[in-house]
Amino acid sequence: MTRGQRLAETNPEFIHRLASLTLEEARQMLGPQGDALLKEVETEPFDGEQAYLADGLFRVMIPQRKNDGKASRRKVVVAVRPDRRQPSGLALSCTACSDGCTHQALALHYLLAYKVELGLMPPTEEALLQLAPEPSPEELQNQAISDRRERARLESMEIRPLAPDVVWSDYLVTSRKSGRSYRVALRGMEPGESYCSCPDFRANTLGLCKHLLRVQEHVKRTYSAEARSKKFVPEEIAVHLTYGELVEVRLLIPENLPVEIAPLLELYRDRAVTDLSHLVHTLAKVRMAQVPVVIYPDAEEFLQQEFDRRRMKAMTESLGHDAENHPWRTELLTTPLLGYQLEGAAFLACAGRAILADEMGLGKTIQALAAIEILFRELDISKVLVVCPASVKSQWRNEILKFTTHSVQLVGGSIETRHEQYGAAPFTICNYEQVLKDHVSIAAKRWDVVILDEGQRIRNWETRTAQAIKSLRSRFAFVLTGTPLENKLDDLYSIMQFIDDRRLSPAFRFFPRHRMIDQKGRFVGYRNLDELRERLAPVFLRRTRSQVQQQLPPCTVHQVLIAPTSAQRQVHARHFAQVSRIARKPHLHELDLMLLRKELLYCRLAANSPELVDDQIVGESSKLDRLSEMFDEMFEGHFEKAIVFSEWTRMLDLIEPLLDSRNLPYVRIDGQVSQRERAASVSQFEDDPGTRVLLASNAAATGLNLQAASIVINVDLPWNPAILEQRIARAHRMGQEKPVQVYVLVTEETFEERLLKTLEGKEQLARAVLDEGAEIKEVWLTSGSDSLRAELQGLLEPDPATTGERQPTFPSAGMLVDQATSAQVHAIRDRLKHYLERDPQGRWQLRIPLASENALDELAKTFQQWVGEAID
Secondary structure: OOOOOOOOOOOHHHHHHHHOOOHHHHHHHHOOOHHHHHHHOOOOOOOHHHEEEEOOEEEEEEEEEOOOOOEEEEEEEEEEEEOOOOOOOEEEEEOOOOOOOHHHHHHHHHHHHOOOOOOOOOOOHHHHHHHOOOOOHHHHHHHHHHHHHHHHHHOOEEEEEOOOOOOOOEEEEEEOOOOOEEEEEOOOOOOOOOEEOOHHHHHOOOOOOHHHHHHHHHHHHHOOHHHHHOOOOOOOEEEEEEEOOOEEEEEEOOOOOOOOOHHHHHOOOOOOOOOHHHHHHHHHHHHHOOOOEEEOHHHHHHHHHHHHHHHHHHHHHHHOOOHHHOOHHHHOOOOOOOHHHHHHHHHHHHHOEEEEOOOOOOOHHHHHHHHHHHHHHHHOOOOEEEEEOHHHHHHHHHHHHHHOOOOEEEOOOOHHHHHHHOOOOOEEEEEHHHHHHOHHHHHOOOEEEEEEEOHHHHOOOOOHHHHHHHOOOEEEEEEEOOOOOOOOHHHHHHHHHHHOOOOOOOHHHHHHHHEEEOOOOOEEEEOOHHHHHHHHHHHEEOOOOOOOHHHOOOEEEEEEEEOOOHHHHHHHHHHHHHHHHHHOOOOOOHHHHHHHHHHHHHHHHHHHOHHHOOOOOOOOOHHHHHHHHHHHHHOOOOOOOEEEEOOOHHHHHHHHHHHHOOOOOEEEEOOOOOHHHHHHHHHHHHHOOOOOEEEEOHHHOOOOOOOOOOEEEEOOOOOOHHHHHHHHHOOOOOOOOOOEEEEEEEEOOOHHHHHHHHHHHHHHHHHHHHOOOOOOOOOOOOOHHHHHHHHHHHHHOOOOOOOOOOOOOOOOHHHHHHHHHHHHHHHHHHHHHHHEEEOOOOOEEEOOOOOOHHHHHHHHHHHHHHHOOOOO
């Protein structure tokens, strides 16, 4: 079947299912690697003549690749059939593979991209981009208008005139499908004469939308041609906006004005306002004459933003080229800003609505907080909404409390309790999923600023979350992202819709201007990128590490706090209860210590991934999810190298697929690698530009010089801060020419978070002892068990900062186990007492006579059951 060919009679239910298939559903059909597979095939060439659509079957024939990557004559057949048993209602199969594969991904990608050409839906303005490689501006505009007329004809809407029996008046238009309502101010039948409050009207530059067209049809049916022939005559002075190629401020002026103000307003009749300051002074004089003036909400918002921008521009221009010595650098936050960070904060505050796309590690969060502080001081804002991934909510809270003097509300709990939390403090923090669930509560509040962290989350137009985010209204808006564009301009376009939905022009103009299409209608690249950069410049700022390298400290450590998944909480709570029970015994014996170390190990493993404790729990690691996001941001578009450390080789095994799915070449060094392989891996990492990552256990923490890396990621925490320092020292050492960024991943609400505080204390003690200015005179050492007990007591103490805020999932688990086993423990202990004796040095030892060598084997098995298997 060739592209553009229409369908013959076929299964209408199946066709509707294919037509409504979304990108998210396609990802789910492909399984856990769905997103990576679809990204992999986006630029894969494919001949549409190999696609076939008939009754109950969509089939694609794909040339099979040889080992050298060239296409062979053999074909792989991918089929999509209706199947009500599947969540998507569709069954996906491939003759070459059993699970999600690139063949299936290519077929689904083709299906999503060419729905119009396959006859699954009527042409739209986006479809026109590929049907005509070089459409004229007139063709594009006519298609866009035709598209909206078709939607106006097909969609069910309720129209209610707000002034009955008046043709040119306001109408309320409500979609019967979505329930959303918009105000249409009908002032004529020509484009540009009327207004609609919907987002499409503001952004499309056509001067019309489906709601306005529907109202015009209603008026044609309801009123005679004679009634419609009378022009609209304004009865009051009103300030409004027109949305053509430019947004213009205009005035509606009645015919008969009072003599004293008529000369003031004639200047503005039937023309755009070019001097906003003069307009404000004129309107003040009109009001002094007791003549009312109406300013429509969108015009008021536009004027407010323009005057805010002018004021902030005047303020920030004082920075000049000497940000390093500006008082704001040390006064805005509780910690001094670097020069480029102050420039970034000033850029955000001046632009008002902007994207900060600095590379990871340059401090986007602190720059956003500094910009907010400027707005607090200069423009008297009061309410800020931070939308971020759930995994970094606590980190945002901690940094706000650390760097500012403002209070924070972290949104959580049931939907009933969340409603009251929005706007309860100067800063409110919620995650992306909550925006969709709590949209009514959020929209009911008046937000001065909305910050989107990891703003690439809204790059997919189709998701309901992205649509909910884009509908949020605020005076200012900041998007923070290290990867605003991953594979397509669509990513950046979608993000920009939230910041300024007119800056890049409507889709039907933007994509033909920047996409290159071949004669078969296939996308082959992008063009006119210099124009795009120029359009973005006023609202888009990106700096790389190399650009600000001279300002960066030699080594910066970032603590990345990550919220655990439900499975992590449960597994951790179960083993932490055992730790608590054992540690509080009055005396710790060797067996207690063995059990204690095992349970502590399980706690630390659960903080990484519950799969390391129970291999039946797959895909429940928030730490791996966060690491995936970090990889996307770190390696997108630049060539930094990273060392990724974990104490456990099994954790490294789980990290490898994250790199494989992103086509990031890597080497690995752990305790099982021979010296020869180790040397070869180091050489490859140092010398091969394509090898981006070194996966390492603590075996690589000493004795290696790895200055090729400028990023060190500690996936987990060692007991000893010296090991942490050794890891960092692999990259941060003599000969390193770049600033080193160090990331320490810590799972909240786990033993790992408490261990972080202990490590900080140990490091402070080491510095106090070893530094020349130290004043410590005595250090008391305790025995091994006493030392472990003392350390655990500190780790088990409730954290004052979180008491009452975090509760263990199974608070009584330790007590239940203790009650169930106490009788057995006492019985065994009484029997073992008979075998206790002292050695010549006076130390207690346990001597057990055995009947034979076989008895030793049985005893070993018993201990194995008690202690459990050692975990690498």
